Amino acid sequence: MIFNVQRYSTHDGPGIRTVVFLKGCSLRCTWCQNPESRSEKPDVLFDTRLCTAGCQHCAQAFPHAVSAENGEIRLRREAFSAQDLCQMEQVCPSGALSVCGEEAGMESLMQQILRDKPFYQRTGGGVTLSGGEPFMQPQTALNLLQRCHHEGLHTAVESCLHVPWKYIEPSLGALDLLLADLKHVADAPFRRLTGGSAKRVMDNFRRLAAAGQKLIVRVPLIPDFNADRASIRQIVDFAAAETGCEAIHFLPYHTLGINKYLLLGEPYLAPRQPLNDPDLLTFAEEYAAGKGLCAQLRG
Numbered sequence: 001m002i003f004n005v006q007r008y009s010t011h012d013g014p015g016i017r018t019v020v021f022l023k024g025c026s027l028r029c030t031w032c033q034n035p036e037s038r039s040e041k042p043d044v045l046f047d048t049r050l051c052t053a054g055c056q057h058c059a060q061a062f063p064h065a066v067s068a069e070n071g072e073i074r075l076r077r078e079a080f081s082a083q084d085l086c087q088m089e090q091v092c093p094s095g096a097l098s099v100c101g102e103e104a105g106m107e108s109l110m111q112q113i114l115r116d117k118p119f120y121q122r123t124g125g126g127v128t129l130s131g132g133e134p135f136m137q138p139q140t141a142l143n144l145l146q147r148c149h150h151e152g153l154h155t156a157v158e159s160c161l162h163v164p165w166k167y168i169e170p171s172l173g174a175l176d177l178l179l180a181d182l183k184h185v186a187d188a189p190f191r192r193l194t195g196g197s198a199k200r201v202m203d204n205f206r207r208l209a210a211a212g213q214k215l216i217v218r219v220p221l222i223p224d225f226n227a228d229r230a231s232i233r234q235i236v237d238f239a240a241a242e243t244g245c246e247a248i249h250f251l252p253y254h255t256l257g258i259n260k261y262l263l264l265g266e267p268y269l270a271p272r273q274p275l276n277d278p279d280l281l282t283f284a285e286e287y288a289a290g291k292g293l294c295a296q297l298r299g
Contacts, residue, residue, distance in 0.1 A: 016120060040137075128155075223273075236291055250285070
């Protein structure tokens with residue numbers, strides 16, 4: 001189950017890459033910039049800016065899931081059937097209703113990936129699995145990584161590591177680089193804003209270090225969560241001592257994903273302003289460098 005294939009990416013590993021986005025995640029981070037990736041099933045997106053409610057084609061086609069009241073379209077997303085999702089984009093003439101997520105065959109994905117093999121070879125690029133959490137589909141991740149490895153492509157995965165180790169371990173032999181989030185090392189704030197366990201993530205980092213996996217630690221800096229000096233010290237100390245990483249990337253919080261919540265009909269619960277604290281970012285870089293890590297700010 002995927003929701004996007006992005007070609008010519010330069011931000012998800014070395015060189016020019018194709019990024020395959022897999023649906024499904026075990027965390028519910030309040031600041032998630034890809035909320036459409038969290039469910040393992042297709043999502044119905046509704047863009048009110050494109051809707052011409054007067055046509056009412058959707059209400060006529062899906063009366064069990066759509067109603068038109070006082071010129072306003074209302075959805076009951078849970079009522080759409082699999083057959084409805086297949087018909088949805090043909091029913092809505094304006095494109096206001098769409099489906100995010102589709103089952104993709106392995107051969108079809110590999111054909112898309114291999115189109116750009118010359119670019120990978122010239123730039124040291126390759127393929128990155130992202131999400132969501134790619135290891136939530138462990139067999140799909142393993143098959144894709146092995147196929148790409150067999151083709152001589154550099155492979156990478158972007159992961160929150162909040163999955164059982166048995167989902168990760170089989171893929172390590174075909175994985176060249178892991179880009180892994182280290183959001184916090186304190187369990188209480190981690191659980192409060194992600195719904196998950198910091199211990200599970202930290203245990204997986206330790207196992208990866210023991211396995212000798214090449215990885216880059218990524219730290220999303222979120223206001224009222226970890227965007228403070230004490231939290232940064234704790235995160236960097238753990239990364240330097242226990243992950244075996246060569247580099248750490250700091251990702252300042254932004255709000256570019258707000259509109260996606262509107263499309264999903266969900267509230268946006270994270271801060272409404274991006275992180276704007278140059279002194280804190282400088283501190284993070286300098287503190288990481290002092291611990292022997294190559295530190296970068298990434299947009």
